[in-house]
Amino acid sequence: MSKYNKKYFAPQARQTGSKLLDSDGYRLTLANGTLGLSMEGSNLLLASEATRLTAKYPKTLKQAAKETVVSPTFNITINDVAGTGAVNDVLKELQNFLKSDGVKNLTLYLGSGSQQPVTPNGPDNQPKPAKDGASIFGTSKPKKVVYGQRSLVPADSKGKADVIGFGAAGVAVWRQGSQTSELVTPNFGFNDEAGKWRVEKHVRVLADTTGKGRADIVGFSDAGVLIAVNKGNNAFAEPKLVLSDFGYDAGWRVEKHLRFVADLRNTGRADIIGFGDKGVFVSLNNGDGTFSPSKLAVSDFGYVVGGWKLDTSLRFLADLNGDGLLDIVGFGRQVWVSINNGDGTFQPLKSVVTDFSNGQAWYNDKHPRFVADLTGDGKPDLIGMHDDGVYVSFNKGDGTFDAARKVINNEFCYNKGWRVEKHLIVIADLTSSGCGDIVGFFDDGVYAAINNGDKTFKPVKRVIDKFSWNENWRVDRHPRFVVDITGDGRADIVGIGGTDVYVSYNDGQGNFGPQTQLVQNFGDLRPGWNAEKAVKYLTNLYP
Template sequence: MWRPGWPDTRPPEVPPRLARATAARIGKQHVRHLERFQARTVDSAPLERGSVFHSNPLGRTFVALLRRVLWLAVSGVVINGCGGEVQAPVREPDLSVKSDALYSENGVQLWSLTDPVIPVCWLTPGYDVDKQLMKESLARTWEFESQVQFTWTEGCPTTGTAKYVRLELIPSAPPDSGGGMVSVGMAGAFRLPSQGRSGYIDLPGTNFSGRLSRLQYLASHELGHVMGFNHEQHRDDAQSPCSANVNLGQAYTRYDRDSLMQSMNACNSNMSEDLSAFDKVGVASVYGPRRWTDQFGTQGETPGEILRQLADVDGDGDDELIYFHGNGVRVAAANASQRTFQVAQVWLADFGTSAGWSGTLHPRSVGDVNGDGLADIVGFGENGVSLSYSTGFSFTPGAFSFVGFHHASPNWPSALAAPRMLEDVNGDGTDDIIGFNGSGTVVSLSQCTGALCTASTQFAAPVVALAAFGSSVAQGGWDGVRHPRRVADVNGDGKADIVGFSEWGVIVALSTSTATTASFAPPALWVADYGADPSVGSWATADYPRYLGDLNADGRADIIGFGHDYVWVSFSTGTTFLPAQRVLKNFTVTGGSWQAAFPRFIGDVDHDGKVDLVGSRPQGTQVFLGKTFDANALAP
């Protein structure tokens, strides 16, 4: 028996997923936090060139070998010499596509987890072309998938207290494949002038076949060490023949044979800068998904007053970011191939706070109400519903549509207590109005398509479509914060269904609506999870938003929940939701310090049919693309 909205007299709330009554439902209960360790003592002696195990021994001397061994004997720094063990660091061998995932050994210190900026200076003059190629490789890999940003300075200071990652370039004799060795993590690689170099990259010889891709690989691999990621063969779950001496540490993703950070003579010959799927999830989990724009940040905002939504307002198939700010509505188009949003344009000087619209009292929603492929604005104002159609490059002036769903009515006291939204509940290709108040579920069907529609003819009169999901005791006592309600097509029939996150789990009422009638089947429990009660996850505050979106492009909306430690998803089968799975350790309270004041929302910004995660915080707006979702990526 489900009992949404009952008074909570149970023990104090615990963060989602930390109290599990039925662990088998979601897999392992215990999740590991990212650990931040102090690095081992950094020896001030500079790293020496040379290697113990070398894929091309030409030009290497016994003296270089001896100096390397002696340096290791007196130094406690955590380093990675690419191609062998940290006990005997060596040059980078060619790696294959078979490797494992991201992890850091104990003692490695990560960089700042918010706005991580890694300053690199070049100890070696010249080599301008190679330096530019390496910068571009970093921009396509780690910077492209996370918040990490490298800065580059020509020439390193020789005195003073300015710290840099002090990188040396060393030419190789043709046709040498090159290699490298660097200290791992911030404490080891971030150095004063008196501490010598942080590491070096041995440039591939000018006649080496595949020199460009090899150089790109070396740059992204070695700077991956600087970010704090060790060689993957040292993980305790690495599998033969790609395993080596185990060094315990923090695994960010599961074992994966495609990582850029694998370095093992036995099984690899890597000649590519490409990050694996698990690399992308791992770096986004550790350092946060890439910031696509400095726009739409939350600095100076009153939480809840400024609204952000994603919808396709120009008909190009990509969702744009719609921003309801003080003076009106701004729209920013996404450029997924460049991981950016374009500069926002003012589409309408209305629906903002300067026009009397309050985020807490007057919700606004964006959806295609007339079936022309362009998402329109519906505003639930003080005295009724206002409508503004999209032209593809602007919104028409807001026009009054009808009296209903408005704040002046006691039935619609606030955006939280009585949520209102747009979705197509009858499958006719136009979005309808759905609202939840003390009477239950109220629907106003869209009844007009095409250019002849007007605000006054667009919607039918509101009706109570289902006596459930309402705020009154008779309706179950649904609370706006503890029990959010969403509307989306979860069974793939083209009609949007009601999904409520109750005290005890996820309740679904499938749409049975027709062209002229709004109706829903009786509510049923689809999964005992994502509820406010501690026994089903303790999803009880606005810090833990839950949404619906199609994660796998199968036509059925799935659950996306931003929990305490992880983003969790549950796929729809059409009759139930599968057990929850972790897909990202960020956009959460412990992963990036996200909270209710930093809105997280969803949409499809890259037109691949899979929902993407978007979040705004003071510094701007970050995106994690749905094509990167992998329920098997994160470490257990």
Template sequence: MSLPGSFSVSQTGAATYSIPIALAPATAGLSPSLSLDYSSQGANGLLGVGWTLGGVPSIGRCARTLAQDGVLGGVNFDANDRFCLDGQRLIGVSGTYGADGAEYRTEVDSYSRIISHGTAGTGPAWFEVRTKSGQALEFGHTTDSQVLAQGKTTARSWGLNKLADSKGNYLTVSYVNDATVGQVYPSRIDYTGNAAVGLAPYNSVQFVYGTRPDPIRGYHAGSLAQTTVRLTNVKTYAGSALVADYQISYQQSPTSNVSEINSIKVCAADGACLPAKSFQWANGGGASFSAQVMSITNGENFRTPAAGGGTQGPGAATGNPGFQQIFADFNGDGKSDIMMFYSSHLFGFLSNGDGTYTIANSGTPNNWDFGTNPASNYMLISGDFNGDGKSDMVLIGGAYLYVFIGKGDGTFNGSAVACPNGWNFGSPPQATYTPIIGDFDGDGRTDFLLLSGQYLYEFMSRGDGTFTGNTINIGIWNFGARVSDGFTPISGDFNGDGKSDFIMMGSNYLYEFMSNGDGSFTYNGVPINGWAFGTPPAAGFMPIAGDFNGDGKTDWVMSQGAYLYEFQSKGDGQFNLIQISTGTWNFGSPTAAAFVPVGGDFNGDGKADFALIGGSGPYIYQFISKGDGTFNFNTLAMPNGWNFGSPPTTNFFMFSGDYNGDGRSDFAFMETTHIYTVFANGGPGDVITGITSGLGIQTSVTYSSLTNSAVYGRDSTATYPTLELQIPFYVVSRVDTANGVGGSYSSAYTYAGAKADLTGRGNAGLPPDDGEGSADGHRGHDEFPAGLSLYRHGGIDDADPGHADAGAVDQHLPVQQCGGNVDHQPVECALPGVAGAERVERDGSRRLGSADGDHGEPVRRLRQRDVGQRIDAGRLQQDDGQHLQQRPVALVPRASDPGICHQRRAIATRQREACGVGSSTPTENLCPALCRSGADRPVSAASIGDLGAWRHDDLDQNRIAAGCGCHRADAGGAGVGGEQHHANLVVRL
């Protein structure tokens, strides 16, 4: 006996795992469908990193997008916010959006009517959802399910509080809701109630929580939202009798300190438990560094001014050429590159990911000559001006822009463009103007502006190498002719709306410029109470910006001496100010006199970290963010004992970036003849790499980044606003599952053509590619309609513990959505290699599956012309709308997801009976070892062998499952009072 669970790989390459929560019987099948669900691409939440509680839907606020609304916005708790039902955008069809009585549909129409009711601040008080099956759902219609934004009377989200069917059967959901600290979570679900006869619910699910050592804290439009607990138990009850207790155990990541589930087990009321299912995790990394040195053989002397190179600021060049340096991704492969530039020469160093570089030397476009010290006459701006994912450059000199559009190979196309509106910024522009770089309209293309006095000169990219110019008179503020003499600019997205903002920081005042997305800004002045940073702040303090709590908004710290002064953005232009002692570390004043910063994410937990390098020894002083405004401090030895001096920029050019494409922050130093690259050691982050069943069956998961060419193939067909992606994004590359007899089943996964929509649609998916693998010498190929394509093989799933020697195959097979009227459309189900199963060949012919499971043959699809004969397996999970998870347990008819054909198969060498797929009236004896039907059984003293066995069909009583499975044994009426139920179909797991 073992706790059931199903593994699959999602359309985006995530490793997913789902454990269903078995419940005591429900009236007319109206019970919650609960599960513990994992995704390797999931966030940290109530069940730690990656895990969620499935089956408790909610409606929340979501931001406007260019694609859906023609404008990019954030969640501000105002009338401009939109609403989403479990991630599905609600589209208004009548009434005023957010007003009482307004009606909505989900963007992908689920044929449900959604109506907003009442008013709570600037939005609805609650929502009503009417499904096409006649169910009625209420969201936020109780005090505990209406989640108010902390400190406001406006609801930020609405949890499901009631679900009822047309016969009066209902369930309710209760929550712990503490609006004073911005925390909410479900406490219990009560079901088996019936309003028609006044019957209160008597069966329930109850959730138990414990205090977590890694509280999650963030802000939304000025309101605090936090999670200080984690789920430890899910208890199911029949009346007052405990039926099952799902116990969840945790560990803390040694590098990021986030909560990780390390085991789940289920126990009966008498304390007897099934063996625990355990999970093995990868560490986030970042606690050590490795290094590689590469000789430069092109004969150039890349020396800094202090090391005998030319001057790099305004004025005549002296000595060797005054090189300007840029670090960016010039070929779009997800790895940072280096570009050295002077006169009419470009010296490109394209990272190979291992500390070596492919040198791409070229002349400037059109043989432009910018002199031996370009910085003496020109201002350099780098970014992605056409939105193709590859870095470009602009040099500003006098009245002209010299635009370098990257070709993707380290060379550029160039065009000289007159500055808009006849602007002339002199030579060099930086003598008078301060540049601010960002994406001010959120269209995915880099914009920039120059600030001087009380004017902003804004360059909004058109995407073709030209710019729209806007002159903005600030009016209320004047920063002087040379802004940097008195102020320090901080740029980022401070309100989380996807548009770049910036702040001019004075000694004790913040001058905020919040982008409106149309080229204009909203100004806001914020005093810094109790702190004074001098004029300008950067003269005595080192500013380091990043999202230190992972809430999607830019924060920053100012470093000086033995303290950090943190500005934690609340999302509304206000900041939480935190002073942090660095203990025995003292970085002097100013910090920049001896150290240089390296920012980024060293451990892959989604929160920004940083390090300081320099001083008198070969050390890296690392600051790992805890997410609560504090940091863990690590003193790490520099690889090979390297000591780059104090500060390192005296004798070296310093570049920070991600030079191996693993998503971790690296840095490199360049001097006359060498490049020294230092890598933060890491991997996919805090993700599950192993799953061990209670019977000891091991599944191992291997991940790779999309920057790995062996796993991912690029596609150059994308055009704006679609962006080709090759980024440090981790996907499953291999899965190995023990077969119980000393071998294993293996599946290798490859990906191609990942794209993202820059107007707000997000990841456009990973189109098909081929992969290959081997298991016992067999080869096979599956086609995934809109996601992955791979050569794959089965492995033992622990859900059928009685046949560990048989090789029951865990499959991840395609499923097709039914278009139009789903109840009358053909559906396709995959059932490969089952003995006696009829299969449709690609040429339309049909044949039976072979008796040996046919692992090496392509998957075929079995067609069913009546969706009423839809197949389920008791509890299958839809995977991103495209893939189906299969587990080797008995088949049970169910159709809770109209339009999706569900199927599960079990293959064992001792149980491969024909499953009668072609039969019009399947019966139990087709699969005698796999299923049986019968009346509901009492659960007052459920033994451990019965845990997880209850399955209830919510179909109409005359529906029969097609294919290999069980048909309904009896047609119970619509239950009232909990005494009559649809006939149970019991699956022994």
């Protein structure tokens, strides 16, 4: 069986106006036409799937009941439903079905309603990858975003990040080009009238739950998960309880349990994933504003089952093998991974390296560790700052890793005076090379090591004498971010200080301009914005 049979989307006679909606290549829009699919395989298997799909999507599939099966070929025509997400829903329904041994060949095309699906009849007619890299069914481009214990809401590597704050009165936003911040919803805040949200009890994040490319507000409250859908132009819908789980009343605790809202299946819509007492629980996004009941996806990585504690271990979500699906990475007694199956389930844990682990004397209170792409291949590597320097275990490309090697000697490390409780270290692309650079906020300023792209780094240098401990910036009170806010793909330095938000712009070569005020608000000394009451992020509210 050719590797192209089930995995690649190969447009044939693509219709004018039909297009891919994003670079990952799995969300489609059709312009007054149809999407055709043709599969070859077991007649019984194909007929059963045709009947199931017809019943589930009667308004989407065209003449499916009468014309889908002509043994041993299964043809589907999907009507033009641009903007509703139904085409993508049907394609994702087929994802697991296409893994069956009974399906031999697959051809897909975008075309007009008068065209018919093409039936493959041999190796010469098997589809080849589209020139633009478009793909579906689990072979999309690598997902570069990484979620971690200290990065619940990551920002796009290229884009104009916005400032979002959950304060006493509700949620305020500053967007690029604005002179001031704006209260976008009087909910999710500390005050009684704003919902009585507490930093020590409730998690609040942003994620696209609708597939429209806009970040919605998601909160884990006492009762469960509330979502305020982003309607565009800084307007948000009233919060809606979508799931009576993952909340305080269900036993979830900030000091014990991690919770993320992230797209686990490449649907374009975020699902809910929580690391609870008994393991990893997942609630899948149904695509209609509701979520399925949570299910145990991994019987490990839990507070009780596995003994994973926030102060002794680290857990991340990252696409390790380039299939576009977020896998689980855990730094515990060893480094363990659980590969995403693409359907809300995960494979059994596998140890990938013993380095960076508690068993090798790596500790959360001394040694920062990261999962980030350092080589530009789209597959993240493992990075750690030990006592004597920076170590990296490079991804082999299949989710396994080389042994750790030292890449920077006696910098960003404990022996050089770097302390987790005082100094912040991040991995960010400063030069738009696709390779992560190392940025650290030290006593006397911000230091950076530029990635050479060949698994080595340039000498560490101080890039600005601001945002530092000596200037009264504190890890627990003054969030600092290294994200792109200009849209040039080169990360800038942004800090939310005592009173306001400040920025130092990147010149594209890893050098930074003076610290300037970005917006007056959000600072720790501002009423309603102190660390005991507020949570602040920099992320992309809109594409």
